[in-house]
Amino acid sequence: MSSAAGSTLTEEGTDLDLQGRVLNSRPYKVVVWNDPVNLMSYVAWVFRSYFGHSxxxxxxxxxxxxxxxxxxxxxxxxxxxxxxxxxxHGYGLQATLEESE
Structure with missing residues (x-):
């Protein structure tokens, strides 16, 4: 194998590594879904307590x-x-994550 082929493989490996990091750095959304169980006051309390929202x-x-x-x-x-x-989920809320666009 020539050194040129070796450097191409290294460059491709680096490109794949960078692509993987770009994909992993994409933001994800945390979505909470409505349910018939939890009181609205409790849901708001969870948002304040866990996320620190006002x-x-x-x-x-x-x-x-x-x-x-x-x-x-x-x-x-x-x-x-x-x-x-x-x-x-530990607070009893229905939540999922979605990849941001």
Whole structure:
């Protein structure tokens, strides 16, 4: 194998590594879905307690969940979004993550 072929493989490997990092750095959305179980005041409390949203922002997000059926309550790297979704499940809320466009 020539050194030129070796450098091409290295460049391709680097390109693939960079593509992987770009894909992993895309933001993800944390979506909370409406459910018939949790009280609106509890949902707003979770948004304030877990995410640190202000009372007004938490109330606005809770109303969006209630009226529209869902709300994006946070966004960030995939790993953080996954942790947020898991935490929301622990609070008894229905939550998923979506890849941002």
């Amino acid at each position: 009372r007004e922002k938490a109330h606005q997000l809770m109303l969006q969940v209630h009226h529209e059926g869902r709300s994006v309550v946070a966004s960030g790297p995939r790993e953080k979004a996954e942790r947020d979704v898991t935490a929301l």
